[in-house]
Amino acid sequence: MFNFTFMSTIYDTVSKVIKERRSIFPASYIKKEIPVEIINQILESANYAPTHKLTQPWRFVVIRKAGKAKLGETLGRLYKARVSEAQFLQKKYDSFAEKTDQADCIIAINMQLSGKIPEWEELAAVACAVQNIALTAESLKVGGYWSSPPLIDDLGEFLSLNANEKCIGLFYMGYHNEKPWAPNRNPIEDKVRWIEE
Numbered sequence: 001m002f003n004f005t006f007m008s009t010i011y012d013t014v015s016k017v018i019k020e021r022r023s024i025f026p027a028s029y030i031k032k033e034i035p036v037e038i039i040n041q042i043l044e045s046a047n048y049a050p051t052h053k054l055t056q057p058w059r060f061v062v063i064r065k066a067g068k069a070k071l072g073e074t075l076g077r078l079y080k081a082r083v084s085e086a087q088f089l090q091k092k093y094d095s096f097a098e099k100t101d102q103a104d105c106i107i108a109i110n111m112q113l114s115g116k117i118p119e120w121e122e123l124a125a126v127a128c129a130v131q132n133i134a135l136t137a138e139s140l141k142v143g144g145y146w147s148s149p150p151l152i153d154d155l156g157e158f159l160s161l162n163a164n165e166k167c168i169g170l171f172y173m174g175y176h177n178e179k180p181w182a183p184n185r186n187p188i189e190d191k192v193r194w195i196e197e
C-alpha cells in the first residue's frame with residue numbers, strides 16, 4: 001500500500017524547491033562563508049544526474065578564498081585581451097573582480113567529452129548535474145547562478161583542463177537575504193502538445 005500522505009509530502013517539498021529556486025546574483029550575496037560540508041553536499045547531488053552510457057561527463061573546479069581573486073583577475077585579463085581599445089569598458093573590466101569577490105564560492109562547470117556519445121548528450125548530462133546543484137543549493141538556502149560569459153572558452157589554462165574537457169560555465173554561490181519571488185514564465189500549456197490518438 002502506498003502512503004499517499006507521505007508521497008504528497010515529498011512532492012510538496014520537491015515542487016517547492018523547484019519553484020522557489022531562482023538565479024541569485026553576486027550583488028545579493030552576504031559576507032558569510034559556505035561551509036565545506038555544504039559545498040560537498042551540493043557537489044554530491046551533481047553526481048546523481050542521468051548520463052547516457054554512464055559517461056558521467058560533469059567535472060567541477062571549486063574556487064574559493066584567494067582562488068576567487070585569481071579568477072577575477074584572470075577574467076579581467078582575458079576580457080582586456082579579447083576586446084579592442086575602443087570596445088574596452090572599465091566598468092565591465094572591474095565587474096569580474098567585483099563578482100568573484102562578492103561570491104563566497106565559484107564552481108567552474110566543466111564537461112569531459114568521452115567520444116562515446118554525441119557532444120550534445122554530454123552537455124545535456126552536465127546541465128542535469130547543474131540543475132541538481134542549483135536545487136540542492138536552494139534547499140540549503142545557498143543562492144547561486146550559472147554564468148556563461150564567452151570568456152569561459154579561454155579558461156583552460158587557469159582551470160588546468162584536460163584535452164577533451166571544456167568549461168561551460170561558472171556557478172557563483174553565496175548566502176543571501178532575498179525573499180522568493182514569482183518567476184517570469186509563460187504557462188506550460190503553451191509549450192506542450194499531447195498526442196493521444
Ligand SMILES: Cc1cc2nc3c(=O)[nH]c(=O)nc-3n(C[C@H](O)[C@H](O)[C@H](O)COP(=O)(O)O)c2cc1C
Nearest residue numbers: 021022023024025127145146147148149169183184
Ligand atoms: C546555461 C545557462 C547559462 C546562463 N548564463 C547566464 C549568464 O551568463 N548571465 C546571467 O545573468 N544569467 C545567466 N543564466 C541565468 C538566467 O539568467 C536565469 O536562469 C533566467 O533569468 C531565469 O531566472 P531563474 O533562474 O531565476 O528562474 C544562465 C542560465 C543557464 C541555464
